[in-house]
Amino acid sequence: MHNENILISGAGIAGPALAHWLRRYGFRPTIVERAPALREGGxxxxxxxxxxxxVLRRMGILDEVRRRQTERTKMVAIDAAGRPRATLPAEFAGGEVEILRGDLAALLHDLTRDDTEYVFGDWITSLTETADGVRVTFDKAPPRTFDLVVGADGLHSGVRALAFGPEERFRRFLGYYIAGFGVPERLQTPGEVRMYSEPGRMISPGLAVFASAELNYDRHDTAQQKKLVADACHGMGWRAPEILEAMWAAPDFYFDPIAQIHIDRFTTGRVxxxxxxxxxxxxxxxxxGQALVTAYVLAGELAAAGGDHRAAFARYEHQIKDYARGCQKISGNAGPFMAPATPAKIRQRNLMYRLLSLPAMAKPMNKITTKAANAIRLADYSRFLR
Ligand SMILES: Cc1cc2nc3c(=O)[nH]c(=O)nc-3n(C[C@H](O)[C@H](O)[C@H](O)COP(=O)(O)OP(=O)(O)OC[C@H]3O[C@@H](n4cnc5c(N)ncnc54)[C@H](O)[C@@H]3O)c2cc1C
Incomplete structure (x- = not known):
């Protein structure tokens, strides 16, 4: 087997899923994660x-995901008095099985922690490709050489910036920001996400979305990001003040632009x-789901090619390109849907929710999403398992 030593940047969902499969095929993955500990929010x-x-079944975690699943949530658009104006049924937003992102991240970490080297609180600062490997320098750890490097480090990927170019070149900002954070139970309604919208902004227990021009902020300064959310949602009605107070206290906080990554190729050399x-x-x-499916394909193709990255990367690109684009297409832009720009558009959105609750409308819409999730033929790589 060639190229056994593989460095993965990012211990989110895709990175640990890839490590799981690589171990099972006999590779030796190392994961470097910028955060000081696993990020369990979301x-x-x-x-x-x-x-x-x-893929969940082949990973052996479907039952565990089912055991930890949340009650699938319906989305309820409410008015300032908290009265429901429209409801989007649970099947729509909740798929077939729904789990908190943090629980999934923890489950994948538990699955891999015993046989994968995890390095927290560090990140790659340079990549230099040689004929037979990649020389990697880190912010803290001494330099090391790996056979291959995989960037599974999310929207603001450091590996992408080093190997492909600056983020601005590939990021399509869609005009909205999203924040996620934990809130106490007293603010939650079991089985429901209650969404309160005012023009260009939406708040819900644990979630805020707002329209904005692109903001300049420090991605590692949580207090600054919380202030951006607090300012954007300032003066909102319903329970916004309580929710914002909970946000300030929340240890888990996630803030990002609503944006997509568009890049022609997903591999270059050994990366x-x-x-x-x-x-x-x-x-x-x-x-x-896409992260799990594509990790399965990348690891499987590396195993099928006996570690030959040229062959494996070409097959990986070929298999997932249309699939990835399809998922981008159906996601469209959730911003205007969650935080419509005007009162009239909020009413239109609520009307759409009501229409989508009708089985005659919900079924075809659900079919479109499931079709995108399914638009890949999964090869069986089980003969390469060790
Ligand atoms: C804390 C958190 C909360 C989220 N909440 C939501 C949510 O509520 N709704 C939603 O739709 N999506 C959310 N996401 C994004 C969602 O997890 C991804 O869209 C999806 O699961 C794909 O996973 P991924 O592993 O590719 O990326 P991510 O899950 O984003 O994982 C990327 C990982 O890489 C790490 N990382 C970043 N830069 C570097 C670097 N330079 N070096 C090393 N490591 C680095 C990050 O800390 C993170 O752990 C969240 C992501 C995170 C990290």
């Missing part, structure tokens, strides 16, 4: 369709991109 993520469920780093689709783009 809203619920859902899985739907055969491809997602097959590959995986998950959001390569083809991030943003909210509604089935990001977690």
């Amino acid at each position: 809203q619920a993520v859902d899985f739907r369709g055969t491809a997602h469920l097959t 590959a991109l995986l998950g959001d780093a390569g083809y991030g689709a943003t909210l509604g783009g089935l990001g977690a």
